[in-house]
Amino acid sequence: MGQRLIDLIKGEKLVAWALVAFAFLFVTNAIFAGIIYSNVYDSVYHGYATSKHEAARKDEFESRCSQITAVEELRSCFERHIETGWETQRAQEDLNAQKEMADWTFWMLIVTGAIGAASIVLTVAGIWLVYLNLREARIVSKQATAATEAAQVTVDVTRHTAEAQLRAYVGVDAADIKESSGRIMHIAIRIKNSGLTPAKSVQTATITENGLRQDFPIKANDPSDARFSLFPGTTYYTGITSDQMSDNEWEDVRKLKKPLYVWGRITYQDAFSTDQRETTFRFKMGRSDSSGNLTLFPCEEGNSYT
Numbered sequence: 001m002g003q004r005l006i007d008l009i010k011g012e013k014l015v016a017w018a019l020v021a022f023a024f025l026f027v028t029n030a031i032f033a034g035i036i037y038s039n040v041y042d043s044v045y046h047g048y049a050t051s052k053h054e055a056a057r058k059d060e061f062e063s064r065c066s067q068i069t070a071v072e073e074l075r076s077c078f079e080r081h082i083e084t085g086w087e088t089q090r091a092q093e094d095l096n097a098q099k100e101m102a103d104w105t106f107w108m109l110i111v112t113g114a115i116g117a118a119s120i121v122l123t124v125a126g127i128w129l130v131y132l133n134l135r136e137a138r139i140v141s142k143q144a145t146a147a148t149e150a151a152q153v154t155v156d157v158t159r160h161t162a163e164a165q166l167r168a169y170v171g172v173d174a175a176d177i178k179e180s181s182g183r184i185m186h187i188a189i190r191i192k193n194s195g196l197t198p199a200k201s202v203q204t205a206t207i208t209e210n211g212l213r214q215d216f217p218i219k220a221n222d223p224s225d226a227r228f229s230l231f232p233g234t235t236y237y238t239g240i241t242s243d244q245m246s247d248n249e250w251e252d253v254r255k256l257k258k259p260l261y262v263w264g265r266i267t268y269q270d271a272f273s274t275d276q277r278e279t280t281f282r283f284k285m286g287r288s289d290s291s292g293n294l295t296l297f298p299c300e301e302g303n304s305y306t
Contacts, residue, residue: 023121167270168199175296183250185242197271206264260285279305
C-alpha cells in the first residue's frame, strides 16, 4: 500500500513537470513564430508598398508633364513631381515607422501575455509540486509516527511480559489443621514466593470461624504478622488458633456437621511496582478420603491474586 502511494505521488510529480515543460515550449514557440511571421509580413508589405508607390508616381508624372512643351513649365512640373515624390516617400516612411511601432507594441503585448500565462502555469505547477512534497512529507511523518507507536507498543508488551515472568508471586503453598486438647483447632498456613524476584513488605492476616456463613470479611484490625521480605523460592509459616468450643460445638465440628472455615489475605510489593499486590485464600475443613484425618480443602471461591 505504501509503495503504491509513493508511486502515485511520483506520477503526479511527473505530470506537474510535464506541464511545466509544455508551458515553456509553448511560450518559446509562440515567441519565435511571432518574430518570423512579423519579419515575413513586413518584408512582403514593404515590397508591395514600394512597387505600388512607384507605379502611382509614374502614372502621375505621365498625366501631368507628358503634354507640356515649354521648357520652363516642364522643369517646374518635373520639380513639383520630385517634391511630391519626396513628400510621399516621407509620408510612407512615417507610416511604415508607425506600423512597425504598432507591430512591436502588438507583439510585446502577445509576448507579455504569453509570459504571464506561462508564469501562471509555472506558479500553479510550483504550488502543486509544493503540495505534493508536503503531502508526501505528511505521509512519511505519519508512517514514522505509526512505526514509533508500534515499536513503543512492542517495548511495552515486552516489558510487561518480562515483568510478569520475573515478578514475585506470593501465595499459600500448604494448609494444615490439627486437633488440640481443650476443644481447640490449630491451623498452620505455609506461604511461598514462587516468583523469580524478592517480595517486600509481606504481611498476612488469617481468620478462622465455624458455622455456616455467606461473607468472609477481613478487617483492618484483624490479627496479622509483621511486615517482612520473602525471597524467591523461600517459604514462611503463619498460623492461628480457633476459639475454645463447647462440647456440642466441638463434636459438630469434628463430625463435619458444622463447617469450619479458614480465610485470609497476603499483601506485598514486587520489585517492579510500588502498588500493593494482594493474594486472598479460603479453606474449609474436611476429612481426607485416604486416611480420614482432618484436613483443609480450598473453597471454590475466595482464592485470587493480583
